[in-house]
Amino acid sequence: MASAPPSKQRAKSQATRQKLIAAAAEEFRTIGYFNTDTNKIALRAGYxxxxxxKHFKNKLSIFLAAYEAWVAEEWxxxxxADDDAETLIRTVLAHHKRHLLFRTDLRALATTEPEVKRYQNKLRREQVKRLAELAPDLAPDGDxxxxxxxLLLTMERVSDAIADGSAKASHASETKLIANLIKLIDSLRH
Structure with missing residues (x-):
């Protein structure tokens, strides 16, 4: 039996929640987690x-919701994107560059907030499973x-290093790093 459609009030509540998450994601992307607060997020959303x-316990809880939305947006x-390795890498890299402050704050929070670390691990497990589904050559060998x-961690960290400039500061060429990621993907696909 199909479930009943959500009530107007429930739909309105879900829409409000999504607007708050979108506003929080934009705050975290543009000024960072540590430079905003729940009042600014609500006001940016128009509330x-x-x-x-009514929708979130605190700023950290909406950060986790924004993180989940960030992962979904990346996927x-x-x-x-096309299936070729370079297009995939450039897609990830563009996403990391666009969300540099968010990614920087995510790494910081994952080291200081156990809840963020647990959530990051949960989302990474889901990402790894999706990678294995999309590229059968990456399926696990038993457990x-x-x-x-x-592949996930390497792409994530290299993309972050390119996005935040630390790769360039270490005298690494973005072009060569991308070429190495392409080789990595190609080697894991065969």
Missing amino acids: APATFY RALEA DWSAPVF
């Missing part, structure tokens, strides 16, 4: 500050998920 607390972009985990 009074009290509305925020949509990857699924829309060993090393190949897709290695």
Whole structure:
């Protein structure tokens, strides 16, 4: 039996929640987690500050929701991209560059907030499973998920290093780093 459609109130509540998440994601992307607060997020979404607390416990809880939305956005972009390795890498890299402050704050929070670390691990497990589904050559060898985990973590960290300038500061060529990621993907696909 199909479930009943959500009530107008429930639909309105879900729309409000999504607007708050979108506003938070934009705050985190443009000024960073540590430079905003729940009032600014609510106001950016077009709501009074009290509305925020009807949907989220605190700033960290909406950060986790924004993180989940960030991962979903990245996957949509990857699924829309061509299947060749360079296009995939450039898609990830563009996403990381666009969300540099968010990614920087995510790494910082993952080291200081156990809830963020747990959530990051959960989302990474989901990403690794999706990688294995999209690229059967990356499927686990029994219980060993090393190949897709290695690819995910390498792409993530190299993309972050290019995005934040630390790769360039270390005298690494973006072009050569991308070429090495292409070789990595190609080697794992065969």
